[in-house]
Amino acid sequence: MEDVPVDLVRLAARDGGRAARLLRHVRDAMLAGERPPVSPRPEIGASWERMTRLAVRPDRQGEAVAVERAELEHRRRSTALGRAMPTVAEALTDLADTSSQMVAVTDEEGAVLWRSGDASVMRRAEGIRLVDGAVWAEHATGTNAIGTALAEGRPVRVHAAEHYVGALGEWTCAAAPVRDPRDGRLLGTIDVSGPARGFHPSALPLVTSVARLAESELRERHRQSVERLRSVAAPLLYRMRGRALVVDPHGWTAAVTGIAPVDRIVLPKSFGAGRTWHATLGMCTVEPLPGGWLVRVEGGEPDGRPAAGRAVLDVSGPGRPSLLVSGPAGSWRQELTPRHAELLYVLAVHRSGRSAAQLAADVFGDPTRAVTVRAEMSRVRRQLSGVLDHRPYRFREEVEVEVVAPANPADLLPLSQAPAVAGARRDCLAP
Numbered sequence: 001m002e003d004v005p006v007d008l009v010r011l012a013a014r015d016g017g018r019a020a021r022l023l024r025h026v027r028d029a030m031l032a033g034e035r036p037p038v039s040p041r042p043e044i045g046a047s048w049e050r051m052t053r054l055a056v057r058p059d060r061q062g063e064a065v066a067v068e069r070a071e072l073e074h075r076r077r078s079t080a081l082g083r084a085m086p087t088v089a090e091a092l093t094d095l096a097d098t099s100s101q102m103v104a105v106t107d108e109e110g111a112v113l114w115r116s117g118d119a120s121v122m123r124r125a126e127g128i129r130l131v132d133g134a135v136w137a138e139h140a141t142g143t144n145a146i147g148t149a150l151a152e153g154r155p156v157r158v159h160a161a162e163h164y165v166g167a168l169g170e171w172t173c174a175a176a177p178v179r180d181p182r183d184g185r186l187l188g189t190i191d192v193s194g195p196a197r198g199f200h201p202s203a204l205p206l207v208t209s210v211a212r213l214a215e216s217e218l219r220e221r222h223r224q225s226v227e228r229l230r231s232v233a234a235p236l237l238y239r240m241r242g243r244a245l246v247v248d249p250h251g252w253t254a255a256v257t258g259i260a261p262v263d264r265i266v267l268p269k270s271f272g273a274g275r276t277w278h279a280t281l282g283m284c285t286v287e288p289l290p291g292g293w294l295v296r297v298e299g300g301e302p303d304g305r306p307a308a309g310r311a312v313l314d315v316s317g318p319g320r321p322s323l324l325v326s327g328p329a330g331s332w333r334q335e336l337t338p339r340h341a342e343l344l345y346v347l348a349v350h351r352s353g354r355s356a357a358q359l360a361a362d363v364f365g366d367p368t369r370a371v372t373v374r375a376e377m378s379r380v381r382r383q384l385s386g387v388l389d390h391r392p393y394r395f396r397e398e399v400e401v402e403v404v405a406p407a408n409p410a411d412l413l414p415l416s417q418a419p420a421v422a423g424a425r426r427d428c429l430a431p
Contacts, residue, residue: 023161024169031058043152044162046417047143050151051164053414056142058164064129065140067111072133076113080180081105081187083221084214085114088190091210101194101203104130108186110137110147121194128168130193144168145175146191151415153177153186153339155211157204160196172199176211181219182250184379186337190214222252229254229291236294243297246289254292264382268332278332311387311395313348314404315341315413325387339363340380342418343373343393348403349424353394362420 022037029036030048039045051058067075076082085105092103102117102125112134115122125131129141138147142164149156155176161169175191190211192203226248233246233255243258251267265280271293278284283298312324321341324333336344346354346362354362356370356377363373381388388395395401406412413421 023159027161040162043148043156044143044158047138047148047151048164050138050415051142054139056139056164058142058166060142060165060167064131065135065137066129066131066133067135069133072111072113075107075111079107079113079187080218081107081113081178081214084178084217087217088210088214089116091213092190092192092207100198101192102130104136104146104191104193105188106136106146106150106191107188108150109135110140110150110189111135113188118194124195125193128171136191141165142168145173145193146189149175149177149189149191150186151338153337155204155208157201159199170196172196174199174204174207176204176208178211178214181215182222182252183383184337184340184376222248225291226252226254229289232289232291233294236289240296245295245297246292247295248292259297266332266334266383309398310400310402312402312404313341313344315345316404316406318411321413323384323387325384334383338413338416339376340383341413342416342421343376343380345403345413345424346418346420347388347393347395348401349420351395351401353389353392355392359393363418365419 026036026038026040030040030045040048088103088105100118100121102115102121104112104115106112112130112132115125115130115132130136135141136144136146138144138151141147143158144163144165145156145158148158155174157172157174159172163169163171171193172195173191173193175189177189178187179185180187190207192207229246229248237244237246237255237257240257245256245259245262245265246254247265247267248254249267251265253262253264256262265278268278271286273286273288273293275283275285275298278295281295281297285296285298287294287296310326312326313321314324315321321336321338322333323336323344326332342363343359346359356373357367359373359377360369361367377388377390377393381390387399389397410425412425416422
């Protein structure tokens, strides 16, 4: 077997027949537990392993997980992606119409919210259930660009027989995740799909660029909303005595008085009008404003940082990982993305801290991806204000940290391919 994976999409551009035959041999061998003629691409091999663990049937025919029509309409109305749809449509629809492809936009669970493109391809897509409301997460549809991009948290291309489910072997797709710039939360994906023979390798960088364009559109809209809130907040705070701040519904600060400025505070899900404890600020009185909240601070540390406390990283169950932060002012829980759970797990194990390059090696197996790590750590530090320090990245020294691990070490972040996490699973299982 060749150890270096072959880029079969580029091979297909030169010799489609050879690429198709080789890829079928690779898939057949992997499914039979035999040695394939060449290694699959790393992201495809990792996805196939997940499909085996999830017991997805490679021979499934036409089954589909779908949301009800009323639920689909609710998701369309409530997703922030809807505000970026004009930008996405303008950037991709012409491409889809002229290149025999179709565009699909999904939510964070892989449910198709909108689709458009070449009419004949749209009709063919009905045969594989790539339709409005269908769920294309990996657990529902096997290895595919939408589901695998959601699982990996990065742009993915899946070509022909790289699909785990054989019925999808005549298709190729490229998808990129879109994140909410306000909190880093995964919003969904933008996908381009079509017949494998007509698919071009440039589709992946193109769809990635459109995803970044959508995020830029959402970021600008958020900036404008904070500016509008600031115009309301400024005269209010000018007349006030004491400490106060005005934040938007996501905790982003529009204005402050009497305390050091912070970019964002984490708001608990139960946050609302009235007197309430906030783990960072202490006792507060909260009043609604158009587009946000006025928070009058009655207690807490003058610098806006929480007193020494405790952080419990819960990676014990099949649900979403979380971090519970507690201190004298109360407690709050933050749900974590898979990537943030990996980063915090590494920092919980290495209390002395890790550099960006070390974290890149821990999470990606590549110390040169320090820029990506810095971007992710910037997001997680905004979400966990007062809990983490940097240079190096670490939990603050006065914060007691506990990791709640699963009963079976093999279940530690089971979908994670991070070297540090995979190594911890191996070490725990070693005799």
